[in-house]
Structures are given as structure tokens and as C-alpha cells.
Amino acid sequence: MISITVTAVVFGVVFLAELPDKTALAGLVLGTRYRASYVFAGVAAAFALHVTLAVAAGSVLTLLPQQLVHALTGVLFLGGAAVLLLKKDDGEEEIRGPEGQSFWKVAGAGFMLILVAEFGDLTQIMTANLAARYDDPLSVGLGAVLALWAVAGLGIVGGKALMKRVPLKLITRIAALLMLALGVWSLWEAIAG
Numbered sequence: 001m002i003s004i005t006v007t008a009v010v011f012g013v014v015f016l017a018e019l020p021d022k023t024a025l026a027g028l029v030l031g032t033r034y035r036a037s038y039v040f041a042g043v044a045a046a047f048a049l050h051v052t053l054a055v056a057a058g059s060v061l062t063l064l065p066q067q068l069v070h071a072l073t074g075v076l077f078l079g080g081a082a083v084l085l086l087k088k089d090d091g092e093e094e095i096r097g098p099e100g101q102s103f104w105k106v107a108g109a110g111f112m113l114i115l116v117a118e119f120g121d122l123t124q125i126m127t128a129n130l131a132a133r134y135d136d137p138l139s140v141g142l143g144a145v146l147a148l149w150a151v152a153g154l155g156i157v158g159g160k161a162l163m164k165r166v167p168l169k170l171i172t173r174i175a176a177l178l179m180l181a182l183g184v185w186s187l188w189e190a191i192a193g
Contacts, residue, residue: 003139010130010143011150018123018151025178026113027155034106036156040149041103042110043156047148050118054127055141067190074186081180085173114152123148 023043030039118124127144131137 002142003136006134006136006139007143010140011147014123014144014147015150017126018148023151027152028158030110031156034101038103038106039110039156042107043114043152044149046111046114048145050124051127051141051145054124055131055137067193071190074183074190078183081176081183085176
């Protein structure tokens, strides 16, 4: 049986913890460039995998080497920033549809970004701790995955809405600078940690 109370508590805690995190930014960046449904499919699959690992492994995930996780995250963000900054401006202001990028390419990019960036993240550790505390893996897993999907969806939709009011070139430059800052920050954490 799934406990509505446990699911709701976990949803609230994970949603609030993830909202200011890099996931919303990653969703926003990907959502401005690619078809939202493709991005969400990849991101949602990565979060489902993360929640499954957190619930199954419990507190064991807290033992992962954080320096390695931070280093990989930093490299991914720096790579994303480089791609955005070095991309030739062809004047295209449209979101790429299926003809520009295949479902598997876009969903795969979203999946890999979230898979690495969120591995060992606070919300994954919180989910593992909540699973151990409540001893109700289905309710904890459902609450956590719904919260993470909601944050990702808000980021992706926010990216679409933002693009209607602000030129794509400016959004791309700002996103690249934010990704550059996150990459440097993650690498700093890897070195300092």
C-alpha cells in the first residue's frame, strides 16, 4: 500500500530542496533549445533511476566519493557552456523540433546531464534517508520522483515561456555563463573537498 501522508511529506521536502538546485537551470537551458517533451522524457528517466537507486541503496549512497561527483559535474557544465558559447549563430530563433534533433539524442542528453549532475546530490541522499526512516519504499519513491519531475517540468516550461519574451541569443549567453559558473563551482568543490 502507498501511504498518501508519507508520499506528500516526501514530495514537499524533496520539491523544496530541489527547487533552487541546478536541475531547474538544466531543464531551463535544455527547454529553450529543444522540444520540451523530448527533454522531459530524458530528465524524467534519469530522476526515476536516481530515486530507485536512493530507495534501494539507502544511506550507502552517502559513502560515494563526492570529489569525483563534483569533478564530473563540473566537466559536464563546462562542456555545456562551451557548446553554447561556441555555437555559430545562424539567426535561428526557433526551438528545434524532431527534424533538428532526434528524440533519442535530446532525451539522451537530458538523461546523461541529470544522471551525472544529480548523482549523490542532496535530494538523492535525502530520499535514501527518508526511505530508511519511513521504511516505506514505494511511498517515499513516489513522493520523491513526483517532486523531481515537477521541478524539472517547471524549469522546462519556464524556459519555453522565457524564450517568448527574451531573444534566444541572450538566453543562450546567460545560460552559458551560469553553466560556466556552476562548472567552476563544482570543480572548486572537487578540489577543495
